[in-house]
Amino acid sequence: MDWSSTNILAVGLNGAVYIWSASNQQVSKLCEVPEDDAITSVTWAQQGTHLAVGTHSGTTQIWDTQHNRLVRNLYGH
Numbered sequence: 001m002d003w004s005s006t007n008i009l010a011v012g013l014n015g016a017v018y019i020w021s022a023s024n025q026q027v028s029k030l031c032e033v034p035e036d037d038a039i040t041s042v043t044w045a046q047q048g049t050h051l052a053v054g055t056h057s058g059t060t061q062i063w064d065t066q067h068n069r070l071v072r073n074l075y076g077h
Helices: none
Strands: 008-013 016-021 027-032 039-044 050-055 060-064 069-074
Touching: 008 039, 016 039, 016 050, 027 050, 027 060
Parallel strands: none
Antiparallel strands: 008 016, 016 027, 039 050, 050 060, 060 069
């Protein structure tokens, strides 16, 4: 779980990441990993628009949360 500088909470639950906006109270699912993997960490970039998602398999995903798109996969981290 991590809170952004733009007042958005990111939570990793099992195999999915959810984001909750404190300003409009909306929850959305950002991403999912395969069933044999799990979310192990989430952390916001300082400006609060990009989210790093760590997985049990060692992959780090960088997400653009404003456009709900995966920017990059980093393997072996």
